Amino acid sequence: MSVLDDSVAAIRDLQPHKVVVFTGAGVSADSGVPTFRGPQGLWRSYRSEDLATPEAFARDPKLVWQWYEWRRGLIREAQPNAAHRSIAQLATAVVITQNVDNLHARGGSRDIVELHGNIFRVRCTREGTITVADEPFASLPPHCACGALLRPDIVWFGEMLPEEAVERASAAIIGADILLIIGTSGVVYPAAGLVALHRGLSIEINPEASALASACTYAIPSRAAEATPQIINAILEGQR
Numbered sequence: 249m250s251v252l253d254d255s256v257a258a259i260r261d262l263q264p265h266k267v268v269v270f271t272g273a274g275v276s277a278d279s280g281v282p283t284f285r286g287p288q289g290l291w292r293s294y295r296s297e298d299l300a301t302p303e304a305f306a307r308d309p310k311l312v313w314q315w316y317e318w319r320r321g322l323i324r325e326a327q328p329n330a331a332h333r334s335i336a337q338l339a340t341a342v343v344i345t346q347n348v349d350n351l352h353a354r355g356g357s358r359d360i361v362e363l364h365g366n367i368f369r370v371r372c373t374r375e376g377t378i379t380v381a382d383e384p385f386a387s388l389p390p391h392c393a394c395g396a397l398l399r400p401d402i403v404w405f406g407e408m409l410p411e412e413a414v415e416r417a418s419a420a421i422i423g424a425d426i427l428l429i430i431g432t433s434g435v436v437y438p439a440a441g442l443v444a445l446h447r448g449l450s451i452e453i454n455p456e457a458s459a460l461a462s463a464c465t466y467a468i469p470s471r472a473a474e475a476t477p478q479i480i481n482a483i484l485e486g487q488r
C-alpha cells in the first residue's frame with residue numbers, strides 16, 4: 249500500500265467533518281506560480297528573503313515593487329489548479345494559507361484565513377489605508393493620492409501577522425478533526441508553528457518532505473494537484 253492509500257484508509261475510518269487545510273506556495277506551483285525557496289524561487293538572482301522585508305523596501309522601493317509586479321503578472325495569468333478546486337468542494341473547510349495569490353478564493357473556497365496578506369491589495373505607508381489594486385501600475389513605485397508610497401498589503405519578514413487571522417487560524421486548527429498540510433516548506437514562523445496546535449490525523453502533501461512532515465501522521469510524496477483531489481474525495485465520501 250502507498251502512503252496515499254494508507255491516508256485514504258485512515259480518512260475512511262475517521263470520517264472527519266471539521267477539516268482544516270493549511271497551504272503554502274507549493275499548492276500554487278501546479279498553476280505555474282514559482283515557490284519561494286529552491287532554484288525556482290530566485291528572481292534576477294535575489295532571494296525572496298532579501299526582498300520581502302521593511303528594510304529592502306526602505307532602501308529600494310522600486311526594486312521591491314518590480315519583484316511584486318513580476319509576481320502579480322504571473323499570478324494574474326495563472327488559473328486555480330485541481331488542488332485549489334478540490335479543496336473548494338469541501339464547503340465547510342477552513343483554508344489557512346500563507347499564500348498571497350488569491351488562488352484559493354478564485355478556486356471557489358469561501359472560508360479563507362490569509363496569514364500573510366494579499367498581493368492584490370496595497371497599503372498607504374502614511375495613512376495605513378488598505379485598498380484593492382489588481383491592475384498593473386502605470387509607474388513604480390506606486391503612490392497614494394496623499395502622496396506617500398504605497399506598499400503591498402503583505403506581511404514581510406520581521407513583521408507581525410494580523411492578530412485576527414492568527415486567532416481564527418488557531419481556533420480552527422485546535423478544533424479540526426483532520427489537518428491537511430499542502431505545499432509548504434514549514435520553515436517560516438510563526439505561521440508554521442500553528443500546525444503544532446493540532447492533535448489528531450494530519451496529512452502532508454508535498455513532493456519533498458517538509459520540516460513539518462515528521463510530525464504528520466502521513467506525508468504523501470506527491471504534487472498538490474495530483475494527490476489533493478483523491479484525499480478530498482475520501483473526505484467527501486465520509487460526509488455523505
Ligand code: OAD
Nearest residue numbers: 272273274277283284285346403431432433436456471472
Ligand atoms: P516555500 O517556497 O518555502 O516552499 C514551497 C514548498 O512547496 C516546498 O516544500 C516544495 O517542496 C513544495 N512544492 C513544490 N512544488 C509542489 C507541488 N507541485 N505540490 C506540492 N508542493 C510543492 O513556500 P512557503 O512554505 O509557502 O512569505 O513559504 C512560506 C512563506 O515564505 C511564504 O508565505 C512567503 C515566503 O517568504 C511571505 O510572502 C510573507
